[in-house]
Amino acid sequence: MNQAAHSFALAFTAIFVALDVVGVLPMYLGMTAGLSKKQRARVVNTSMLVALGVALFFIATGLATFRFLGIEIYDFRIAGGIVLLILALSDLAGGPDFAHGKASGSTGIVPLGVPLITGPGVLMQLILLVGSYGYAVTLAALFANYLLAWGILRKSEWITRLIGKDGTVVVSKIAALLLAAIAISMIRTGVLAAYHAVYSP
Numbered sequence: 001m002n003q004a005a006h007s008f009a010l011a012f013t014a015i016f017v018a019l020d021v022v023g024v025l026p027m028y029l030g031m032t033a034g035l036s037k038k039q040r041a042r043v044v045n046t047s048m049l050v051a052l053g054v055a056l057f058f059i060a061t062g063l064a065t066f067r068f069l070g071i072e073i074y075d076f077r078i079a080g081g082i083v084l085l086i087l088a089l090s091d092l093a094g095g096p097d098f099a100h101g102k103a104s105g106s107t108g109i110v111p112l113g114v115p116l117i118t119g120p121g122v123l124m125q126l127i128l129l130v131g132s133y134g135y136a137v138t139l140a141a142l143f144a145n146y147l148l149a150w151g152i153l154r155k156s157e158w159i160t161r162l163i164g165k166d167g168t169v170v171v172s173k174i175a176a177l178l179l180a181a182i183a184i185s186m187i188r189t190g191v192l193a194a195y196h197a198v199y200s201p
Contacts, residue, residue, distance in 0.1 A: 007133045011141035014129060017179050018084070018121035021149040023091070023172030025156050026165060028112060044153045046108030051117035052146050055126060059138065062127045073131045074197065077190030080124035085183035087121055091176035117149060121179065128186065 032040045066076065129138040152159060160168060 004137070007137045008141055011129045011133050011137050012144055014125050014182060015122060015141050015145045016148075017175050017182060018119075018125045019117065019145055019149060020091075020121075020172060020175040020179070021117070021152050022159075022168055023175060024112075024116050024149075025152070025160060025168050027116060028153060028156055029160065031112065041154065043108040043112065044150065047113035047117060048146060048150045048153075050109050050113035052142075054114055054118045055122065055142060055146075058123050059126050059130060059135070059142075062123075063130065066127075072194075072197070073128070074190045074193035076124070076127060077186045077193065080128065081183045081186030081188075081190060084121050084124060084186065085180055087119075088176045088180035088183055092173060092180065117146075 028044075032043055035043070065071075066073070126138060126142065129141065163171070
Protein backbone atom coordinates (compact mmCIF):
# COMPACT_ATOMS: atom_id res chain seq x y z
CA MET A 1 0.00 0.00 0.00
CA ASN A 2 1.47 3.35 -1.03
CA GLN A 3 1.57 6.38 1.25
CA ALA A 4 -1.48 8.10 -0.28
CA ALA A 5 -3.64 4.99 0.06
CA HIS A 6 -2.41 4.45 3.61
CA SER A 7 -3.23 8.04 4.57
CA PHE A 8 -6.68 7.76 3.00
CA ALA A 9 -7.37 4.51 4.87
CA LEU A 10 -6.40 6.08 8.20
CA ALA A 11 -8.46 9.23 7.52
CA PHE A 12 -11.46 7.21 6.35
CA THR A 13 -11.36 5.01 9.45
CA ALA A 14 -11.08 7.99 11.82
CA ILE A 15 -14.12 9.71 10.27
CA PHE A 16 -16.10 6.46 10.06
CA VAL A 17 -15.58 5.72 13.75
CA ALA A 18 -16.42 9.30 14.79
CA LEU A 19 -19.52 9.33 12.56
CA ASP A 20 -20.87 5.97 13.85
CA VAL A 21 -23.64 5.83 11.24
CA VAL A 22 -24.77 2.38 12.43
CA GLY A 23 -25.35 3.86 15.88
CA VAL A 24 -27.48 6.58 14.26
CA LEU A 25 -29.78 3.99 12.64
CA PRO A 26 -32.07 3.31 15.63
CA MET A 27 -32.52 7.03 16.25
CA TYR A 28 -33.22 7.68 12.58
CA LEU A 29 -35.83 4.92 12.46
CA GLY A 30 -37.51 6.29 15.57
CA MET A 31 -37.60 9.86 14.24
CA THR A 32 -39.01 8.83 10.86
CA ALA A 33 -41.54 6.28 12.13
CA GLY A 34 -44.83 6.78 10.33
CA LEU A 35 -43.31 8.56 7.33
CA SER A 36 -43.71 7.21 3.84
CA LYS A 37 -40.75 5.82 1.93
CA LYS A 38 -40.61 8.98 -0.19
CA GLN A 39 -40.66 11.21 2.90
CA ARG A 40 -37.88 9.18 4.57
CA ALA A 41 -35.78 9.50 1.43
CA ARG A 42 -36.29 13.28 1.50
CA VAL A 43 -35.22 13.41 5.16
CA VAL A 44 -32.04 11.42 4.41
CA ASN A 45 -31.15 13.60 1.42
CA THR A 46 -31.70 16.81 3.40
CA SER A 47 -29.74 15.57 6.41
CA MET A 48 -26.74 14.49 4.34
CA LEU A 49 -26.61 17.76 2.38
CA VAL A 50 -26.78 19.83 5.58
CA ALA A 51 -24.22 17.61 7.34
CA LEU A 52 -21.83 17.84 4.39
CA GLY A 53 -22.25 21.60 4.14
CA VAL A 54 -21.46 22.09 7.83
CA ALA A 55 -18.42 19.80 7.57
CA LEU A 56 -17.05 21.62 4.51
CA PHE A 57 -17.59 25.02 6.13
CA PHE A 58 -15.70 23.87 9.22
CA ILE A 59 -12.83 22.52 7.12
CA ALA A 60 -12.62 25.84 5.25
CA THR A 61 -12.69 28.08 8.31
CA GLY A 62 -11.41 25.95 11.18
CA LEU A 63 -7.66 26.45 10.78
CA ALA A 64 -8.04 30.17 10.07
CA THR A 65 -10.12 30.51 13.23
CA PHE A 66 -7.42 28.70 15.20
CA ARG A 67 -4.74 31.08 13.91
CA PHE A 68 -6.90 34.10 14.75
CA LEU A 69 -7.45 32.84 18.30
CA GLY A 70 -3.84 31.73 18.75
CA ILE A 71 -4.79 28.07 19.20
CA GLU A 72 -2.10 25.53 18.34
CA ILE A 73 -2.97 22.19 16.78
CA TYR A 74 -1.77 20.35 19.89
CA ASP A 75 -4.17 22.43 22.00
CA PHE A 76 -7.00 21.22 19.80
CA ARG A 77 -5.74 17.63 19.96
CA ILE A 78 -5.87 17.66 23.75
CA ALA A 79 -9.23 19.43 23.98
CA GLY A 80 -10.69 17.36 21.16
CA GLY A 81 -9.43 14.15 22.70
CA ILE A 82 -11.04 14.98 26.05
CA VAL A 83 -14.39 15.78 24.42
CA LEU A 84 -14.27 12.65 22.25
CA LEU A 85 -13.42 10.54 25.29
CA ILE A 86 -16.41 11.96 27.18
CA LEU A 87 -18.69 11.26 24.19
CA ALA A 88 -17.34 7.72 23.83
CA LEU A 89 -17.66 6.92 27.53
CA SER A 90 -21.18 8.36 27.56
CA ASP A 91 -22.11 6.10 24.65
CA LEU A 92 -20.48 3.07 26.26
CA ALA A 93 -22.15 3.65 29.63
CA GLY A 94 -25.59 4.56 28.30
CA GLY A 95 -28.16 2.63 26.35
CA PRO A 96 -29.39 3.23 22.82
CA ASP A 97 -31.21 6.51 22.50
CA PHE A 98 -34.36 5.91 20.55
CA ALA A 99 -35.95 9.15 19.41
CA HIS A 100 -39.66 8.55 19.05
CA GLY A 101 -40.66 12.14 18.58
CA LYS A 102 -42.79 13.04 15.63
CA ALA A 103 -40.76 13.89 12.57
CA SER A 104 -41.07 17.41 11.25
CA GLY A 105 -39.80 19.33 8.26
CA SER A 106 -36.60 20.14 10.11
CA THR A 107 -35.81 16.55 11.15
CA GLY A 108 -33.29 16.24 8.33
CA ILE A 109 -31.47 19.33 9.61
CA VAL A 110 -31.72 19.00 13.40
CA PRO A 111 -30.97 16.61 14.98
CA LEU A 112 -30.19 14.18 12.15
CA GLY A 113 -27.91 16.33 9.97
CA VAL A 114 -26.43 18.19 12.94
CA PRO A 115 -25.35 16.89 15.42
CA LEU A 116 -26.05 13.18 14.83
CA ILE A 117 -24.18 12.96 11.51
CA THR A 118 -21.88 15.98 11.64
CA GLY A 119 -21.25 16.24 15.35
CA PRO A 120 -18.36 17.37 17.55
CA GLY A 121 -16.46 14.13 17.00
CA VAL A 122 -16.51 14.42 13.21
CA LEU A 123 -15.62 18.13 13.25
CA MET A 124 -12.66 17.55 15.55
CA GLN A 125 -11.41 14.69 13.42
CA LEU A 126 -11.64 16.81 10.25
CA ILE A 127 -9.42 19.57 11.64
CA LEU A 128 -6.88 17.08 12.94
CA LEU A 129 -6.87 15.13 9.68
CA VAL A 130 -6.29 18.31 7.65
CA GLY A 131 -3.31 19.05 9.86
CA SER A 132 -1.96 15.50 9.49
CA TYR A 133 -2.78 14.55 5.89
CA GLY A 134 -3.82 17.73 4.09
CA TYR A 135 -7.04 18.83 2.44
CA ALA A 136 -7.12 16.38 -0.48
CA VAL A 137 -6.98 13.22 1.62
CA THR A 138 -9.37 14.61 4.25
CA LEU A 139 -11.95 15.68 1.67
CA ALA A 140 -11.72 12.33 -0.13
CA ALA A 141 -12.25 10.46 3.13
CA LEU A 142 -15.11 12.80 4.09
CA PHE A 143 -16.97 12.35 0.79
CA ALA A 144 -16.45 8.57 0.87
CA ASN A 145 -17.82 8.35 4.42
CA TYR A 146 -20.83 10.54 3.74
CA LEU A 147 -21.66 8.61 0.57
CA LEU A 148 -21.51 5.41 2.60
CA ALA A 149 -23.64 6.97 5.37
CA TRP A 150 -26.22 8.09 2.79
CA GLY A 151 -26.44 4.56 1.41
CA ILE A 152 -26.77 3.01 4.87
CA LEU A 153 -29.55 5.39 5.91
CA ARG A 154 -31.40 4.85 2.63
CA LYS A 155 -31.25 1.08 3.27
CA SER A 156 -31.81 1.42 7.03
CA GLU A 157 -34.83 -0.86 7.30
CA TRP A 158 -33.11 -3.66 5.37
CA ILE A 159 -29.91 -3.35 7.45
CA THR A 160 -31.86 -3.34 10.72
CA ARG A 161 -33.74 -6.48 9.67
CA LEU A 162 -30.44 -8.10 8.69
CA ILE A 163 -28.50 -7.50 11.91
CA GLY A 164 -31.39 -6.72 14.26
CA LYS A 165 -31.73 -3.84 16.71
CA ASP A 166 -29.39 -5.63 19.12
CA GLY A 167 -26.85 -5.85 16.32
CA THR A 168 -26.94 -2.11 15.73
CA VAL A 169 -26.34 -1.55 19.45
CA VAL A 170 -23.35 -3.94 19.46
CA VAL A 171 -21.79 -2.23 16.42
CA SER A 172 -22.38 1.17 18.01
CA LYS A 173 -20.64 0.08 21.24
CA ILE A 174 -17.64 -1.24 19.30
CA ALA A 175 -17.42 2.08 17.43
CA ALA A 176 -17.62 3.93 20.76
CA LEU A 177 -14.77 1.80 22.15
CA LEU A 178 -12.63 2.56 19.09
CA LEU A 179 -13.50 6.25 19.45
CA ALA A 180 -12.32 6.14 23.08
CA ALA A 181 -9.01 4.63 21.95
CA ILE A 182 -8.62 7.35 19.29
CA ALA A 183 -9.38 9.99 21.95
CA ILE A 184 -6.66 8.63 24.24
CA SER A 185 -4.21 8.67 21.32
CA MET A 186 -5.14 12.29 20.54
CA ILE A 187 -4.59 13.36 24.14
CA ARG A 188 -1.26 11.52 24.33
CA THR A 189 0.11 12.98 21.08
CA GLY A 190 -1.19 16.44 21.98
CA VAL A 191 0.51 16.40 25.38
CA LEU A 192 3.78 15.18 23.87
CA ALA A 193 3.65 17.83 21.13
CA ALA A 194 2.93 20.54 23.69
CA TYR A 195 5.81 19.37 25.87
CA HIS A 196 8.27 19.42 22.96
CA ALA A 197 7.01 22.85 21.82
CA VAL A 198 7.53 24.34 25.28
CA TYR A 199 10.65 22.58 26.51
CA SER A 200 12.61 21.74 23.36
CA PRO A 201 15.60 24.06 22.76
